[in-house]
Every structure is written in C-alpha cells, then in structure tokens.
Amino acid sequence: MDKENVAEILQEIGVLLELKGENPFKTRAYASAARTIEGLSESLEKLISENRLGEIKGIGDALQKKITELVTTGELAYYEELKASLPAGLLDMLKIPGMGPKKVKAVYDRLGVETVDQLEQACRSGRVAMLDGFGEKSQAKILEGIQFRRQYATRHLLVQALAWAEPILDELRAHPDVLRCSTAGSVRRFKEVIGDVDFLVSSKAPAAVLDFFTGREGVMKVLAKGDTKSSVILEGGIQADLRVVSDVEYPYALAYFTGSKEHNIAMRQRAIQRGLRLNEYGLFRSKEETRDPELRVACATEDEIFSQLGLAYIPPELREDHGEFLVAETGTMPRLVEWTDLKGSLHNHSNWSDGRGTVAEIAEFARENGFAYWAINDHSRASFQAHGLDADRLRKQVLEIREVNRRLSEEGCEFRLLTGVEVDILGDGRLDLPDDVLEDLDVVVASLHQGFSRQEPENTRRLIRAAENRQVHMLGHLTGRLLLEREPYPVNPQAVIDVCAETGTWIELNAHPARFDLDWRLWPYAKSMGVKCVINCDAHRNEHAGFLRLGAGIARKGGLQREDVINTLSLRSLMKALQGKREGGRRS
C-alpha cells in the first residue's frame, strides 16, 4: 500500500471519528498525520524497515502501529470496524455546505437518515426543520446545497480559478475605496487544485467594498455578508470570499489568509516561542490573545512579519509547512525560478501529430514572443490516435525544421527551432523509435502513454529503462495524472528519480494545467538528488505557451531555482547540455 492510500485512509478515519463525536484533537491528529504522510519524500516501506516512522512529527505510538499494519498487510482492522459502525452515506452528507459532523450525526441519530437522497426527502417533508438546532432556514439551505452539489464541481483547476480571480482582482484594485488588495488562500499559493478563491482588501470603507463585491456582475448567490467579510458563489459555481481589514492590519491578514493552515500554525507557534501572539490582526507583544493596537509590533509588509519571527521572507508558493521553515531560518531564502527566466519549451507538438500549428507558424510565434528556442516534439507512431510519426515522417519533419532555421538564420535571427520527438515508452520499456533515429534529433522526451492498468514495479521498470537510454534527455509527464480526471498510474517516482540522478536524465515538469507532473511535492527530493527539471508547456497550440507561467509557479512550490531548470539556459548552453547528456549517459 502506497503513501496516497495510507493518507486517504487516515484522513477517512479522522472524519469517521468526527462523526462519532470523538475528541476533535484526536480527529485532527489523524488528519494531520495523513497530510504528513502524503508529503513524505521517502517511501513508507523504507521508513518502517529502518524503524524511523516514529521520528516523524505528529506520528506517535498509536499511529505508528496503524500505519505499519496498513503498509505491511494492506488492511487495518481498526479502520474496518470503524467503517462498519457507520453508514457509508454519512461521508457524502458531510460534503453538503452547512452540514458538519454534528448535524450529520443529528439527522442520522434522530431521523435515521443515512444517505444524501434520504436527507433530501427528509427536508422536503419538513422533518429536518423540526429537529432541535435546525429550523426552516437550515432545511432550505441543505436542500439548496444538495442541488448545488449536483450541478457544480467543488474543485477546480488552478488555471480556471485564476481566470475567475484575476478580473475580480483588477476590479478591486480600481475601486476608489480599496487601498491594498491581493488574492489570498490557495490561489496565491498556486495550489494545483482550488476549492474557492479568496481576496483580501484594506479599506477605510469596508461596507462599500463588500457591497461592490456582492453586487458585482457574475455573482450568482450571496452566501454570507457581514461587516468585514462576505462569501459569494460566482457563475460557474466557484465560491469566492472577500475579507476587508484596515490598512494597518493588512500585512498580518494577508499572511493569515494566504495560509496554508499548517503554515499558519507553525508561524503562530514561532510567535508564541518568542513571547508574541500572531493572528490576522497583528503580531502582538502579549502572552494572551489580544488585538490591542498598543501592543502591536509594527509591520508594514509580510516581509517584516517574517523578519520579526527570525525568518527570511517565504514566498507564498512555499507556505505549505513543507520544509520552508528550515530554509527560512537560515536567514536567506534562495531566489526561486521566475517564469521570465524561461527561454523556451522543450516539449511541444505541431500539426505533424496532434498539435494545431504548422512548424513555420510555431517558429514565428515563439520568435515574436521573445523565446530563444522552441522544440518540436511530436508523438511517435505507437501513439496512433495522435497521428504519431514513424522514422520516415520524422526525417521529413526534421528537414522542414532545418529549412525554417536556415531562413531565420539568413534574416540574422538568433531564435532556433529544435528538432525532437516525444517518443513512446513501449510495454517492455523499449522506445518506439530506434536509437539511430533518436540520435539525429536535438531533444528527445520519452513518455508513457499506455499501460495505465499495469502494476507499479512494471511501470517503474519501463521508466527506468527509458531513463537509462543515453539518447533520452528527459522523461515526460512522469505519473500520467490528469488532475480531477485521472489518477496517476502506479509508479515509484523516487526509484525513477534515483536512476535519473545516476544517468543524468532530466525530468519534465509538464506545465499543462491538468498535469503539473511531476508533482511539486517531489521536486525537493529530485533537487536533493541533483536531478534537473525542464518546465515544458507541452503546447498543442500557440496559446499554450502561457502554461509556462503556471509551470514556473509549480516549480517554485517545489523550491526550484533557476539553476535547477534546464530551459533557463541560453541557446548555446542548452545545446551543450543536450550534447553532454548523451555523452554522459551510463549505458544505451
């Protein structure tokens, strides 16, 4: 059983315990352990065999035993008993807005309601409103929540959330009563999947800003509106929250509402260790909870708050309690890669396979947009559905690309198209094209496109064999996941990273917003092993070049710097690196 499965089960145990009315701190312990497990860079098997599980913060004796049982036997008796003691439908009910563990338990205990459908019936017949603690309004709200969940997704891709958030941020910025404003929450942290979008504003007239926010075009429903905050549902079905504070409070509130929750808890604890209190209203010289302005440590920006806590500024992308404090404590934060550092993309498609543009159109677009180089890597023949290229068509494409480059050169232009392929990794780990064809290409990306039903050891071996081929520069979208759509295929990424480190093979960070693959959580490990990253937009049409900005944000979440990313190199250095990989490869 792998980390994701273990984390999922621990998470579920936490929820089930909540439904049972257990001590909230106990339920929280499970949830926090689940998160910790998910973020581990080492495998659970290894930690267990070396008896190091207990060294992890948040995992004590009880959880150690349960995790060991799960990993070694694939089952957990405690979990099975817990699951059997409650109807499965209760978990679904928790997802309805306004239905928390107490209310779910109440309708179950007192009305025998076990599923969302039964809850709907109970609301329609008026039985829910008659319960203590419920009323007509809660009943109507539950019905609405059920309808809403049927109609809309609850989680959205970052790219979609940004498309909703950025125009609103522009409007807020232009509003006369707005002093400072920003997105906050997971959008500001550049999480790959977003639940809702958060905004923070400082203003002397909060009511006017809140009125504007709730009255905007594109607001479908106002969920809540108070003196300082409001929640709305936007057309398209995403929730947007706005919080308005005074300008003095703004930096503290921005830090607080950017989160993550786990990062904030660590920040608060650091404050407490220094005899201070940190909340959304300020950093206070006090041992007690307070918001007395007299006691506030003046900070004009987030930067100054970190500094007061003995930390270098932590960029929002890193605020996941994922090791950022260890780095920031040293007093200097490395400069993370910026999307403007990227000089081109080394994995893109043309109309020779499943892309849209012609080679000439792509060259024109990339050149005009200031890139130094752009690779064309169409699919190989095994990707039949994508009109994959065989050796013959590939050679013809190479001629066409060279012709385009010749013309560019004549015009005195320094931009270059690079020849390449995204070669399929076949069932046994061989590549879909022979080495002598690959060696004539500038950039070879090797990817899995089939075999999702295979087992982990097999997929891992396929990727390792591809990485060991000295003609392969990098592995493309390593886990094949499609966010909110398709799980990653079973693969042991650490084992693949280890071989990439040995062979000097690079790993792609595919910047397609549904991929972001390799996951940001694995980059610190890859970096520690010396494996280089390539941020590719996997463009199938020119507009996809914009994905590079998103990919760079994800690379920042992974703590990557310019020197960790191959496509920050100039054309000349890149060509050397491409050549060097082939000469340095361990075996072919």
Next chain:
DNA sequence: GCCGTTTTCGGCCCGACTGTTTTCAGTCG
C-alpha cells in the same frame, strides 16, 4: 492521538458569520 525550554498531564489556533436561540452551537476557513 500527539507533544514537551509549561515534559507523562493538560493543552492542542481561533475569529467571523449564521441560525436558532435568548446566550450559544455549529460550520467554515
């Protein structure tokens, strides 16, 4: 269930908003 410069018990982040209450519980972030 975890943890310890407050160390084997007693804390564990905490405030805004809503709805059902008539002083507060539940939910949410």
